[in-house]
Amino acid sequence: MKNIKSDREIEERCSEFMKKIEDRITSLESEMKTKVNPEQVKEILETVIGTDKLPDVRKRADTLVVSQLVNYLETDAEGIKNVVRIGKREENAEKPRPMKVTLENVDIKKKLMKNLTKLKAVDKESKFGNISVTHDMTKTEREQNKAKLTEAKQKNENDKSGKHLYIVRGPPWARKIIRVPKEIEQCK
Known part of the structure; x- marks a missing residue:
């Protein structure tokens, strides 16, 4: 017991x-x-590993640059749908990889493309100095564009008067060669 x-x-x-x-x-x-705060852990990782090595940090930085550019061009930055770098990332690349920016609708794209002339006035040493913006074209559209450019070049060479220039203008799906007076083209 x-x-x-x-x-x-x-x-x-x-x-x-x-x-x-x-x-x-x-x-x-x-x-x-x-x-343990996940945000603090992420910040520590960014400083230890390096911010340029983390994909989501690079993506946020790219999105920030694009939104600053869109704001500079006086277009709605809320219209940015997606920003993606194209190509494989290389450690010692001399040139940055191109970006593909997807916008909400065609009207925002038209306004953005129309305001691109403001980039010509930017100093080459500034943040937007070495940026060029073009339409995203398919392979056939690029081939058609190249053919139009060579045709315009031939017309310029064959023009005997020398008073006009032939240039290619318009969106990728409707490129056309137009004739403009030389004085107007030189002012641009």
Whole structure:
């Protein structure tokens, strides 16, 4: 009987001790969750690894640059749908990879393309100095554009008067050669 009583006491003490340990572990786990902030961990990783090595950091930086450019061109920055770098990333690349920017609708694109003349006035050393913006063309559209450019070049060479220039204008799906007076083209 005495052994049963002592065994019961030992079991009760062990269960109390285990309960205290489980409570302590639970409190430590909850304390750890509050102390580890995912944003702080991300910031530490960015500084240790380097910000240019993390894809989402590069994507945010690209999106920021594009939105600043769109704001500079006085177009709605809210119309930016997606920004993606094209091509494989190389460590020691001399030139940055091109970006493909997807906009919400065609009207925003038209306004943006219309305001691109403001980039001509930008100093080459400024942030937007070496940026060029073009339509995203398919392979056939690029071939058609190249053919139109060579045709315009031939017309310029064959023009005997020298008063006009033949240039290619219009969106990729409707490129056409137009004739403009030389004085107007030189003013641009």
